[in-house]
Amino acid sequence: MASPLPVSPPAVHVALSEGRSYAVHFEPLATAPMHLREAGLSGPLALVVTDETVGPLHLGALADALRADGWTVEATAVPAGEGSKSLDQLSALHDWALGLGIDRQTPLLALGGGVVGDLAGFAAATLLRGIPLVHLPTTTISQVDSAIGGKTGINHATGKNLVGAFHQPRLVLADPATLDTLDERAFRSGLAEAVKHALISDPALADRLDREWDTLVARQPDVLAPLLRDAAAVKARVIEADEREAGERAFLNFGHTFGHALEKEAGYGTLTHGEAVALGMRAALHLSESLRLGQVAEALGPFAEADRLVARLDPPAPTLAIDALMAATEADKKRTAAGVRYVVLDAVGRPRLAADVDDALLRAAWRYALSA
Amino acid sequence: MASPLPVSPPAVHVALSEGRSYAVHFEPLATAPMHLREAGLSGPLALVVTDETVGPLHLGALADALRADGWTVEATAVPAGEGSKSLDQLSALHDWALGLGIDRQTPLLALGGGVVGDLAGFAAATLLRGIPLVHLPTTTISQVDSAIGGKTGINHATGKNLVGAFHQPRLVLADPATLDTLDERAFRSGLAEAVKHALISDPALADRLDREWDTLVARQPDVLAPLLRDAAAVKARVIEADEREAGERAFLNFGHTFGHALEKEAGYGTLTHGEAVALGMRAALHLSESLRLGQVAEALGPFAEADRLVARLDPPAPTLAIDALMAATEADKKRTAAGVRYVVLDAVGRPRLAADVDDALLRAAWRYALSA
Numbered sequence: 181m182a183s184p185l186p187v188s189p190p191a192v193h194v195a196l197s198e199g200r201s202y203a204v205h206f207e208p209l210a211t212a213p214m215h216l217r218e219a220g221l222s223g224p225l226a227l228v229v230t231d232e233t234v235g236p237l238h239l240g241a242l243a244d245a246l247r248a249d250g251w252t253v254e255a256t257a258v259p260a261g262e263g264s265k266s267l268d269q270l271s272a273l274h275d276w277a278l279g280l281g282i283d284r285q286t287p288l289l290a291l292g293g294g295v296v297g298d299l300a301g302f303a304a305a306t307l308l309r310g311i312p313l314v315h316l317p318t319t320t321i322s323q324v325d326s327a328i329g330g331k332t333g334i335n336h337a338t339g340k341n342l343v344g345a346f347h348q349p350r351l352v353l354a355d356p357a358t359l360d361t362l363d364e365r366a367f368r369s370g371l372a373e374a375v376k377h378a379l380i381s382d383p384a385l386a387d388r389l390d391r392e393w394d395t396l397v398a399r400q401p402d403v404l405a406p407l408l409r410d411a412a413a414v415k416a417r418v419i420e421a422d423e424r425e426a427g428e429r430a431f432l433n434f435g436h437t438f439g440h441a442l443e444k445e446a447g448y449g450t451l452t453h454g455e456a457v458a459l460g461m462r463a464a465l466h467l468s469e470s471l472r473l474g475q476v477a478e479a480l481g482p483f484a485e486a487d488r489l490v491a492r493l494d495p496p497a498p499t500l501a502i503d504a505l506m507a508a509t510e511a512d513k514k515r516t517a518a519g520v521r522y523v524v525l526d527a528v529g530r531p532r533l534a535a536d537v538d539d540a541l542l543r544a545a546w547r548y549a550l551s552a
Numbered sequence: 553m554a555s556p557l558p559v560s561p562p563a564v565h566v567a568l569s570e571g572r573s574y575a576v577h578f579e580p581l582a583t584a585p586m587h588l589r590e591a592g593l594s595g596p597l598a599l600v601v602t603d604e605t606v607g608p609l610h611l612g613a614l615a616d617a618l619r620a621d622g623w624t625v626e627a628t629a630v631p632a633g634e635g636s637k638s639l640d641q642l643s644a645l646h647d648w649a650l651g652l653g654i655d656r657q658t659p660l661l662a663l664g665g666g667v668v669g670d671l672a673g674f675a676a677a678t679l680l681r682g683i684p685l686v687h688l689p690t691t692t693i694s695q696v697d698s699a700i701g702g703k704t705g706i707n708h709a710t711g712k713n714l715v716g717a718f719h720q721p722r723l724v725l726a727d728p729a730t731l732d733t734l735d736e737r738a739f740r741s742g743l744a745e746a747v748k749h750a751l752i753s754d755p756a757l758a759d760r761l762d763r764e765w766d767t768l769v770a771r772q773p774d775v776l777a778p779l780l781r782d783a784a785a786v787k788a789r790v791i792e793a794d795e796r797e798a799g800e801r802a803f804l805n806f807g808h809t810f811g812h813a814l815e816k817e818a819g820y821g822t823l824t825h826g827e828a829v830a831l832g833m834r835a836a837l838h839l840s841e842s843l844r845l846g847q848v849a850e851a852l853g854p855f856a857e858a859d860r861l862v863a864r865l866d867p868p869a870p871t872l873a874i875d876a877l878m879a880a881t882e883a884d885k886k887r888t889a890a891g892v893r894y895v896v897l898d899a900v901g902r903p904r905l906a907a908d909v910d911d912a913l914l915r916a917a918w919r920y921a922l923s924a
Contacts, residue, residue: 197569197570198569198795267639267643271639274708274714274715275708275709278708278709278710278711278714279710305717306678306715306716306717307714307715308714308716309703309704309705309713309716309717309718310717310718310796331681332681333681336646336647336650337647337650338650338651339650341681342646342650342679342680343646343678343679344678344680344681345677345678345681345682345717346681346682423570424682
């Protein structure tokens with residue numbers, strides 16, 4: 181276990197209109213009462229939704245800190261894993277919360293990774309037409325990505341995240357010490373979104389990730405926290421510019437159109453989301469080079485360094501049919517009437533959308549990613 | 553049947569931030585294709601959700617007009633009535649819409665009264681984290697009130713409208729001719745919200761409603777449409793000032809804290825919402841006078857004229873126990889930690905919130921409303 185951070189990095193501020201701005205703190209969970217007050221949230225009742233893995237690890241300390249500050253804490257744990265992003269679990273959370281006599285000021289705290297954040301966030305979005313939401317992300321991927329930006333939702337028989345809402349949190353408190361309890365695969369693959377943020381928007385951060393990779397994956401707190409914080413800041417800047425994914429926010433899907441197809445074809449749960457995104461970024465980098473050349477690229481060219489950074493995420497190489505992957509991307513939710521759009525780079529930090537991409541270039545990108 | 557309106561009243565504009573402004577038109581349903589284009593909505597696919605009463609009356613003409621303009625129309629009808637505001641119906645709409653291959657630009661048109669608007673609106677709010685919503689309200693109450701402002705939702709075992717979201721429409725098209733098919737009770741009691749809008753914000757509109765009442769309830773189009781339009785405009789101004797019900801929007805609850813208790817105690821479906829609100833406004837006017845005097849009022853004083861206007865709505869006088877009604881208001885969703893707040897008037901057009909209201913004044917208000 182790492183010792184507590186001597187100094188926390190400065191908070192990331194997400195500036196939105198109409199009083200909906202919020203802060204993302206990289207500090208210990210024990211600071212929750214202070215930050216709830218700063219965010220204007222008051223009790224006495226606070227709801228905590230967690231899962232059966234995270235609850236035993238972190239709920240006790242959180243609840244103790246809240247109770248010591250005068251909060252009445254009611255907590256519930258859903259089963260860990262993607263299966264909890266269901267209408268049944270959502271309905272169970274509605275029943276639970278409404279049975280506790282909440283009002284529109286009652287905050288709901290989501291303690292866990294992406295599944296808990298998405299599910300509990302959607303419950304907060306839909307209880308009394310929206311109650312205050314606080315994200316307490318406990319995974320790499322949720323700390324730098326999913327806890328920021330207001331996407332909430334559940335899965336549907338026809339695809340992931342197809343039912344949901346935008347509901348911005350009032351506060352995000354990411355405790356880097358909670359990452360100590362992640363297994364190696366979850367920790368490392370979760371860094372995929374941090375790498376993605378660097379590649380689409382911050383070449384200096386990409387250099388730092390590359391340079392400090394070994395201490396980062398050793399989870400050394402004084403290296404880990406500032407890097408996570410800066411990766412989260414990229415997400416915050418994109419959200420500020422395009423809250424509802426009408427434009428720039430689409431760049432956050434770098435690697436994701438490929439990645440979603442990989443997750444689906446490998447069978448959900450076979451690859452982690454981070455692993456699929458890592459492989460997807462390798463395909464997207466190859467496609468970027470092909471589009472730069474105007475023909476199928478033989479090598480990564482100016483994107484070779486970025487690709488080496490992605491390779492540090494160490495994704496597995498699944499054996500999948502390219503025909504099936506090509507078909508799966510056609511079903512991606514981000515498609516418009518204009519067809520599937522791929523996020524590619526003109527250079528590190530300079531993303532753009534490519535539509536009407538030639539199948540030959542896509543197939544070459546898939547071949548590269550699956551054999552790299 | 554009334555003949556088509558010679559001239560439609562000017563549209564009401566709802567000015568919101570971030571490109572979310574929209575227009576409320578009082579024009580024939582056949583103008584839908586033109587207004588969809590003006591609102592920037594494009595197809596080819598359009599979803600229409602209606603109910604089994606309204607569908608047979610108005611869906612054919614709407615679908616014909618849309619198809620003639622190049623739209624592909626997919627329609628579904630839910631059972632008429634409050635029972636359709638359920639998680640099961642919501643889930644069925646999700647399945648239906650996602651099975652049709654919608655994307656984030658596909659508009660969902662809600663053709664019907666408050667139930668269809670609330671249910672279909674919530675489906676639109678939660679499909680792909682929000683698809684464009686168009687309200688085509690066909691009842692008095694939805695044309696002047698519920699189609700405007702973005703409240704959507706379903707009922708829960710613990711109360712009405714406890715699960716939902718704010719999702720503003722992109723367009724509201726209210727065809728006054730559709731009101732011709734309402735029965736007398738639904739038409740007249742639905743005017744309660746128009747009377748409410750006048751009383752909280754527009755004394756001149758209150759005078760016009762009083763003066764033109766007979767031609768209004770005869771559904772004479774040249775009188776009906778401009779009055780509905782001006783009542784809708786009051787709602788629009790309140791929404792602009794306070795979209796999320798943090799302040800001024802609470803004034804729209806004039807008569808509703810009493811009204812919700814009446815609906816619940818009479819048994820949902822016994823009173824129409826408009827009838828309950830009408831009785832609730834009579835109680836609220838009595839309370840307003842008691843608070844003005846600082847003691848239980850013997851008569852309505854300066855609110856007598858307003859009360860005569862409310863009485864024109866002709867609500868029934870249910871036999872209910874005041875103790876039960878007092879208890880039911882305690883459970884109202886709008887309560888805060890500070891207790892139940894009642895909207896009262898200092899004068900017609902000058903509402904305010906009253907908290908910590910003495911039980912004796914409340915009981916007198918109930919007695920007045922139930923015996924008036």
